[in-house]
Amino acid sequence: MTAALFLPDLLWEPLVTTALREDFGTGGDVTTQALLGHQKTLRAVFRARHHGVLAGLPGAHLAFHALDGATHFTPLMAEGAIIKPGDALATVEGSAAAILGGERVALNLLSHLSGIASTTAAIVHAVKGTGVDVCCTRKTLPGLRAVQKYAVRAGGGSNHRHRLDDAIMLKDNHIALLGGTIKEALKAARGRAGHLMKIELEVDALEQLEEALSCGGADAYLLDNMDPDQLRRAVSMINGRAIAEASGGITPDTARSKAETGVDVLSLGWLTHSVTALDIGLDIDA
Secondary structure, three states: OOOOOOOOHHHHHHHHHHHHHHHHOOOOOHHHHHHOOOOOEEEEEEEEOOOEEOOOHHHHHHHHHOOOOOOEEEEOOOOOOEEOOOOEEEEEEEEHHHHHHHHHHHHHHHHHHHHHHHHHHHHHHHOOOOOOEEEOOOOOOOOOHHHHHHHHHHOOOEOOOOOOOOOEEEOHHHHHHOOOOHHHHHHHHHHHOOOOOOEEEEEOOHHHHHHHHHOOOOOEEEEEOOOHHHHHHHHHHHOOOOEEEEEOOOOOOOHHHHHOOOOOEEEOOHHHHOOOOOOEEEEEOO
């Protein structure tokens, strides 16, 4: 398991409850109601159908527990574990109504979050040895940010800002508010930031970086859509005085070349907004 990998139930529960309400509507699981009595019990096994990294078991657990507190959920592998086809990930035992009713919500969470963890792990592996952190962004699906960022950590990545109040981040539209003057934007940011709040500045040209460095600079620079040569020059200009973060156009094929430029962080929005779900199934144990 990845170090410090934890998300409290109070962040899982609203998400799971909303998903169950969406699924159950006003009539509940009419299919199960038509076929089975509520007292029938089942045992089912979550199995991996593809190679990847596991994430989302706490959410899967709550999908059943919210329907029937007597349901027994047993994880067989840890969050952040490498999994392969056929691996048993967890078992669930309880009423058929709870297991079949919660199945889709549990699988949706588990497959989606394991997909994020798996993709993150692939990028982390691609840049192994460079010392670069692989980071997600705020480009998350509405309502899913906490669990998506959790899944990135499960895959060995790290998190950028969770919210707008985590740090001051000056992007092109913010600079435009002050007539395009980086010096004035940084001055205003310093006047608002407390002693624990960091300031990051987005730049897409070395001239902007030079201007920022000449007037006191920021704590971090987001080097947007720069090629490897530009990134090397930017890193040299920063010279360890701030964090250098590369963003934009980073793919599994380009991650290594950008990591080798000396930047500290690679940030990738598609880790959370466009990732493919990992194939996981729930099989009834006959």
